[in-house]
Amino acid sequence: MKSVIRGAIGAAALAVAVTGGTAAQAADDVIKVGVLHSLSGTMAISETTLKDTVLMMVDELNKNGGLLGKRVEAVVVDPASDWPLFAEKARELLEGEEVAAVFGCWTSVSRKSVLPVFEELNGLLFYPVQYEGEESSRNVFYTGAAPNQQAIPAVEYLMSEDGGGAERFVLLGTDYVYPRTTNKILRAFLNDKGISDDDIMENYTPFGHSDWQTIVSDVKGFASQGKKTAVVSTINGDANVPFYKELGNQGIKAEEIPVVAFSVGEEELAGLDTGPLVGHLAAWNYFMSVESDVNDGFIEQWHAFIGNEDRVTNDPMEATYIGFKMWAQAVKQAGSTDVDAVRQAMYGQTVPNLTGGTAVMNANHHLSKPVLIGEIQDDGMIETVWSTDKEVVGDAWSDFIPESAKLTADWTYPWVCGNCEAPKYVTAN
Amino acid sequence: MSEAVSPLPDTEAVPVEQRAASQAAADTILYMDGVSVSFDGFKALNNLSLYVVAGELRAIIGPNGAGKTTMMDVITGKTRPDSGQLFFNGSVDLTKLDEAAIANLGIGRKFQKPTVFESQSVLDNLDLALKGNRRVFAGLFARLGKAQLERIDEVLERIALTDFRGQRAGNLSHGQKQWLEIGMLLMQDPELLLVDEPAAGMTDAETEKTAVMLQEIARSHSVVVVEHDMEFIRALDCHVTVLHEGSVLAEGSLDSLQNNRDVIEVYLGR
């Protein structure tokens, strides 16, 4: 019996230790924001930059007097590219640290992992990366591109005279949801445009795939069938550098077989000699090379903050920038950091894009943004060669997937729903 | 090594007259005929033939590399012979069985280096060796009966370790470990015991005691002892086989062998 009592004391001690270790006192004059980006593990390579971006934005906000007269404090945690740890850390930020909003996640799986936590605890997540769509959560604002803001314009460009009039497509991707969905949408779109399945090749590789010899040879073979061929790449992260190196070395020229990528920006090209890759394309909402005063200011601010003139800026950084600005504006407008009030204030919020024009937050929690198509230059920059005339509204649900075409995401009255076929409330008229 | 080595027919090694198993004498407990084993070209056993009669105490001597330990490996199933015949109790073909099966047939083995379970007590060591059901599910519910405990105590007495019953085997002296291993063999109660250098590293007094122990055991079991120590062999006072380069060089009493020219040459020559 004695041992059981001893055990009980130990358990209580453990519980107190755990609680004391993580619970923090929320001071009244501070607004906390969580930063949930991997600083170690496989995704650190991409996500660390976004953590720094949020810190930079917080810094700027505090220099300008903070928010609602309070100082803003960033709470940084490291979910270490470990998806269940993302959920744990999200819970810690919301319940333990009581943050007003969280900026974070890169991969879809990390977002899927934290989603139930945000919905349960009614938190706010700003998700800054292009993704596969098919989602609209009440608690998430998606500031990256939806498929209709990247993939479709890019393919339209490739098929146009300027883009080379491609009639045959290779869809290369990393085997996960984003490429699968994007390619599914693209296939439907291409079929619509009269391109038969014989002229579409789809290939998936694992994360971090590093030996591209066979696949690049296959692409060459597929392209030598008498029709102009283009490659649409949804290859993710680390696998891109070896892919482009192989592409360059096997001498695939952009004029012959252009490759358009959706997950490649200046950051990914930073590890590459882009000389042999000039002319290959990227489709995104932001390129560092875009000339505008806001962009120049942003780049300057970034270089000053990070203390390195060589660091590049990229699309997810712009998405973080827009998300953060919108959140700050919405808090000001709502006069509080209360999640429901801020959410209501978010709709219709506008922030000037770094590339010109304005981004608008729509009721489906996605942004309206311009779409740019750029070509890789030999200095590692991507230069815009084509852009949409005006902003494109991000679609939560793709029109090219029958099951989702019928769904609507609209979080304002009378819909108030992320995936409904009819409004929740009937309008009185 | 587990893969079955395809028998390499060695024309020289195969005896001219093949003796079938049934022809082996009924009282031959171990029948080895024309056994060869080679490792990467090195012939560890070369056409070795050896017969042990039930109840016999047999000593095997030979210089280093003569194939003594390999011979034991072959008998206990650790090493598969490339060619040759190997029968136990007249009809059981040992070349087709693995170590556990051979052990359960009643062939016990003591290693050159004393191998006891060092992190367990002397008692546990003996308990593990105790003859009985070796199946997993029997083990989950096994109990030590009175008779078995008495048997353990009896063996403890015989190997002079009664006072060390609850000690960790790892804490025993070298000689005591050798005895414990012999004790484990006794617990197994095998028909044939293979004992590899039991006197290695022992004091003279211990050696003497060990010899007595083995002689005592030989009264009720067949025993094959491999040894270097001539004094010890003399103390055993038994039939001796001399191995050289993987085959039998000579056989007979120790005295007769000590005058054998071949044997002298092997031990002293070169």
Added chain:
Amino acid sequence: MLLSNDHGRLLSPLGSRITLGLLLTVAVLVPLLNLAVPPGSFFHVPTYLVSLMGKYLCFALLALSVDLIWGYCGILSLGHGAFFALGGYVMGMHLMRQIGDRGVYGNPDLPDFMVFLDWKELPWYWYGFDSFPFALLMVVLVPGLLALVFGWLAFRSRVTGVYLSIITQAMTFALLLAFFRNDMGFGGNNGLTDFKELLGFNLQADGTRAALFATSAVTLALGYLLCRWIICSKVGRVLIAIRDAESRVRFLGYRVEFYKLFVFVLSAMLAGLAGALYVPQVGIINPSEFSPAQSIEIVIWVAVGGRGYLHGAILGAVLVNYAKTYLTGALPEIWLFFLGGLFIAVTVFLPKGIIGSLSSLRDRLPVAIMRNPFQREVPGE
């Protein structure tokens, strides 16, 4: 009369009594402090801590299963995460089926990711998982079966030591790649998520979480008892003998491969159970659980706590994971230095792990000499 099975001593060492006492206490106390004590009180345990500690307990059960084979039988599996993940996937499949038509596409038959990837009907291997008893059976059967096949092949051919470790790693790596493939029908990289309820209870409700926590604690306690029962039986001593001198055991007539297979399969089942308890508490299962790094970490928990001590494994799992939780929050930029340093320090300074070092300290005290020489000692305790 002495028993060959020492089950009378199941609870005799201090460590096991403390362990069981602790486990049963937290099983009652933590849910109580969470549900009955009002928030704001000093004694209130917030829900996120309940889930967090529940997760630790699942890891502890996993560590226990690894310690059973590594600490007691010398089988170093660098792929045990695979069994954990399989158990998790089975539970995940059951939870997916429980979603029914509440998924985003409202399809009553297919999980969202299948609708999304154009699957027309449920693949056959998803059948039956709607039933909880069936799923529960599969939680232990699937990992157990894999362990049986893999172990039978490996132990029969006497693959040992690092060779075994590396092929277990190959196994989990192959499974990782396989589960990443969207064509497999397990949700690819995203895995299974967005669970709603278990046995009709809302998974996000505090009560459900507390109940899951208590279940984990009780399961861990039962698992611990089971392992102790095996260790104290004759089988336990054969296992230790195999660990220390495998070929000697063969020459005693034991079929080493069957003993190894038995304990390996049992361990895989425990790991599967741990995975099944883990999934509803963290809300997601995806292929990263198969990653070899994850499996190596499990081994490290055991080594830190003390290999060959069942309560050491539990302590190690809780300690390392708590350190990870704390450090990733408190020192997000440099926590790997601390964790890495901890691993190195433990190996160099505490080669037997925390519990092992504590007990060798205890052994050096004079009391140790006074112990009854006839008392059986289970090595490692």
Added chain:
Amino acid sequence: MPALFKVFRLRLLAALIVLLLPSVALAGLAEDLQALTDKSNAIKAAAVESLAADGHERAVPILQAFLAGRLFEVKEDDRIVIAEDRAAGYRIFDAMTGEALGEVGKRALRKVRINNRLRQAVKAGLGALTLASADPAARRHAADAVFRSAQADMIAPLEAALVRESDPKVAARLGRALAATELATADDKVTRITALKALEAFADPDVRALVSGLLVTDGEGQPAERDADVRAAAAETLKAIEATLAFNGVIASIFQGISLGSVLLLAAIGLAITFGVMGVINMAHGEMVMIGAYTTFAVQEVFRASFPGAFDYSLLVAIPAAFLVTGLVGIGIERGIIRFLYGRPLETLLATWGLSLILQQMVRSIFGPTNREVGNPAWMSGAWEVAGGLTLTYNRLWIILFALMVFALLMALIRFSGYGLQMRAVTQNRPMASSMGIRTGWVDAMTFGLGSGIAGMAGVALSQIDNVSPNLGQGYIIDSFMVVVFGGVGNLWGTLVGALSLGLVNKFLEPYAGAVLGKIIVLVVIILFIQKRPRGLFALRGRAVES
């Protein structure tokens, strides 16, 4: 004075004509140049064609600058200039005249944009203009550009070029371009069929694309080529080309397999020493590779800053540098940690795992979490076109060679050097070696250093084909262990054979099973293979093995 007036008028006219003649051309050039800055790509393309057709002497430099992205507009006066990179900004030259205009800041210029469509047009134009270039490489590129553009007016220049061409390789390319042009533009069937026959000699993907283009059918089932005889000839040519390509494909697969195998070999060979020979389960092996890659980066940074001209030789410095750096790190690790853990192999797993976490984070803290650029020297860029459709990339070729060299050197070191003898002595019988006066501690440290150093050299090679990021090592550690175990622990020949065979198997499976499934199959094969041979491919057999 009408006469005088008349004379004056005539003179004026003459002067005007004299003045105007070049300025008509100049006006055309200026117009075309201005058109290059237009928003519409169609107008730009027309301007490129017109520039190439006029054949003005400035056309070539302008088009080349345009292609290289060095054609700019000065923001102030819209003058079009060619720019050269300078540290502070650009040195600019007037595009029309080539006159130097001094240096300006980057912000003062606006780039004249080019895209793929224009690039193709420029290359075609330049091809026509440079067929007579003195540089054989330029003539070759010109011939290929003409092959692609296939314009009827190029037949005569091609024939002329073919006559005066002395380089047989360039002549072949010219012949290929001529045949393609004839095929595309000739009116009579016979010439075209002859051209098709001529093309059979050039079995490469481009020719296949061209020929199969004739057989493509449009939406209504109408073939692109209307003439049935030409179609038949094209089908025949295509068949011949495809047979050659298929054969070359097999060779390419073998090459790719060996190449993958050599990468595996490089990654594994260091581990074959630290793990295979010393028995340390070295989970930090991948990080040694990573440190090697970062050393390459650091060396290249020095070259970029101090000796930009010698950049192509940076790798030659990086190899010994990486060997030394990682070797020293390895010795440090051995002396600091590993030596306390001998005889406890499984504990080395734990400690080296902790170490790998620390090393990764350290590199992340020092070099940042993002990829760093490691450049490919010129001699490692591009590919060797052995035959049509069979291109062997230089970086892969060098890596194969490098891997085999490292292996040979290592074998020689172990077999013939005094240190190698001591190392073998220590690994076989430590107490005996020690009693013979060998300083076993020193040998251990050196051996671990050697294994680590080789891993570092592997890092130099891998930096040429993979990301240089803190995660680099993680991607190779599992494969390395598989190779060493598959080959047989403690046997370097096993590692060689294991690496090459796994590489080949992987590459031959990939086309059928895909990259992921292929890899899974290879893993399952390894698992099953270990059942058959529990100690790997080259296992020692004998008594010593199990003791």
